[in-house]
Amino acid sequence: MNEPISTTMAPVEQTAESKTERSGIRWGTVLVWVAIVALLGMLGWGLLNSTATQPEAGDAAPNFEMQFFDGYEWNDLSSASLEDMRGNVVVLNFWASWCVECRVEAELLESTWRQYRDQGVIFLGIAYVDSDPKSKAYMQEFDITYPNAPDLGTAISKDFRITGVPETFFIDKNGQVAHTIIGPVSANVLHNQITQLISE
Amino acid sequence: MKDAIRPYRGFLNRYTPFLLLLALLLVALPVAAQEPVSDDEVNDIARNLYCPICENTPLDVCPTQACQDWREEIRVQLSEGRSRQEIEQYFVARYGAQVLAQPRFSGIDILVWLLPIVAVIIGGFFFWRFLRSMQDSEQDRSGPAPSTLVSQSAAHTPPPPPDEDDYISRVEKEVREG
Numbered sequence: 001m002n003e004p005i006s007t008t009m010a011p012v013e014q015t016a017e018s019k020t021e022r023s024g025i026r027w028g029t030v031l032v033w034v035a036i037v038a039l040l041g042m043l044g045w046g047l048l049n050s051t052a053t054q055p056e057a058g059d060a061a062p063n064f065e066m067q068f069f070d071g072y073e074w075n076d077l078s079s080a081s082l083e084d085m086r087g088n089v090v091v092l093n094f095w096a097s098w099c100v101e102c103r104v105e106a107e108l109l110e111s112t113w114r115q116y117r118d119q120g121v122i123f124l125g126i127a128y129v130d131s132d133p134k135s136k137a138y139m140q141e142f143d144i145t146y147p148n149a150p151d152l153g154t155a156i157s158k159d160f161r162i163t164g165v166p167e168t169f170f171i172d173k174n175g176q177v178a179h180t181i182i183g184p185v186s187a188n189v190l191h192n193q194i195t196q197l198i199s200e
Numbered sequence: 201m202k203d204a205i206r207p208y209r210g211f212l213n214r215y216t217p218f219l220l221l222l223a224l225l226l227v228a229l230p231v232a233a234q235e236p237v238s239d240d241e242v243n244d245i246a247r248n249l250y251c252p253i254c255e256n257t258p259l260d261v262c263p264t265q266a267c268q269d270w271r272e273e274i275r276v277q278l279s280e281g282r283s284r285q286e287i288e289q290y291f292v293a294r295y296g297a298q299v300l301a302q303p304r305f306s307g308i309d310i311l312v313w314l315l316p317i318v319a320v321i322i323g324g325f326f327f328w329r330f331l332r333s334m335q336d337s338e339q340d341r342s343g344p345a346p347s348t349l350v351s352q353s354a355a356h357t358p359p360p361p362p363d364e365d366d367y368i369s370r371v372e373k374e375v376r377e378g
Binding site: 028032035039098130131133152154155158164 | 264272273292293295297321322326
């Protein structure tokens, strides 16, 4: 007599079990989809980053902080940001002591800086993947006096997406990139760009 | 002056050689500690570092000038008594975390370690679901399982009518009474 009762109970238990199981699977599915979406998001972010190009003429120059080498300063400051220099024409040069072509332009950059420094032009040197002693020896060798800083963590070169050294960015008074030179800069281009940006 | 030294003369006579030896040791130890750092010691650290401009080439075998400078930097730091960890920290601070051969198990770098595990778990989950669906379709082809049959038949068995129920209880009673 009890048997029918037990058989009629069985499906009820099983239904409850399967419900729990199903809801468990649903949560699992949700988690898996969340993980997939997160992974895809990261992949997309990585793709966007890898395909991004360096700032071009008219783009806002990425802001960065720099800690100048010992003995170098700007406006009596041992550290500064690019934003602090807004209102000035900035010639941002990436270099390294191991870079042969950087030596070609080193003297030109220093002499041009001395020529324009009183006309609201700032020269900034960023040592890319270079050791401190070598950088200092290089600056001493070429008697470089304009503000120079190491590219700590290669953060600045990443923001500007440089393809190598030397590379020079001309930044106007509004903080926008006006022109980019890949490779050593020539005297003509340097003077033309600076005079044009000063007059704007 | 002589009078001042006199009480200690015996002590000085006795221990002068030892004091001299101690002084020599104090001078010699730092000199010995400043032995030139060997290439092996430099390369032991260099092989775990990568220069950003020579991708996929460990620092110990990279022939570029930049990498030579880096190895020199390691040599200088080793001679100053810095540990491997301190040197690696310096290089990370100076050139970024990408210089390390093995990403750190902290910060955003932790994802590099965790993502493969998450990917395996997700893959395992889908594989498990695939196996289950295969099992279900096999069962569908061979007919429902016996337990399901019982439960289904039981589920669809209508409750006995009240009269029949009385009849059964009466028969059960008679059987018990003999």
